Amino acid sequence: MADTKDELAGVVDLFGGLARDELEQALVELAFKQGDEVExxxxxxxxxxAVEDYYLAEAEYAGDDAPGGGSEAPDSILVAGPAAFPTVPENGEDLPHILDVPDRELDREELGETVADRLYEEARTVAAAGDAERARELLDVSYDLEAWAPVEADDVRERLDRAFE
Structure with a gap:
């Protein structure tokens, strides 16, 4: 199984995006290939x-190859997030041959906006609580986000500054 959050991101990155159940199945298959069992x-x-720490980002996906079969309602998929350095775990390169999951591509700007909105809301909560430790973590994520997607996170950093006051 993937041992780190970066490895979780690496598994997801092999496909461009995976639904939670697809990622769970990928990790079960990976553990089997490595001779392990996983719950x-x-x-x-x-x-x-990994989602909480921005190693994985969650997005709506309504393509024809969406996990639910392209139904009218968009499905949620996970992609490698802004804090991740995707790393393919041992035997991970075999997963695209084992799982019947199509490659998926998302609009990086739209995905960036979704993550920025989530980050801003969390920054608001952290600033109100005065949680300086989490504020530092989110501050790092705000810079990672700008490198990861074509979005600005200045408003997030302004909000986080209040946690340090």
């Missing part, structure tokens, strides 16, 4: 932590 509940917790 889906533990995998779900690790995925959630």
């Amino acid at each position: 889906r509940e533990a995998v779900a917790v690790e995925i959630e932590r």
Whole structure:
């Protein structure tokens, strides 16, 4: 199984994006290839932590190859996020041959705006709580976000400055 958040991002990056259940299945398959067993509940917790820390970003995806079959309502998929340095774990290169998941591409600007909105809301909460440690983490993410997608995060940094006051 992927041992780090960067490896989770690496698995997702192999496909351009994966639904949560697809990522869970990929990690189960990866663990099998590595001779390990993995509990889906533990995998779900690790995925959630990676999302919280911006190693994975969640986006709506309504393409014909969406996880739900391109239904009218968009599905949620995970992509490598702004804090990640995607790293393919051992045997990870085999996953595209094992899983029947199409490559997916998303509009990077739209995805960046989605992540920026989430980051701004979290910055607001952190600033109001005066949580300087989390504010430092989010400050780093704000710079990563600008390098990751064509968006500005000045308003996030302004909001985070209040946590340091």
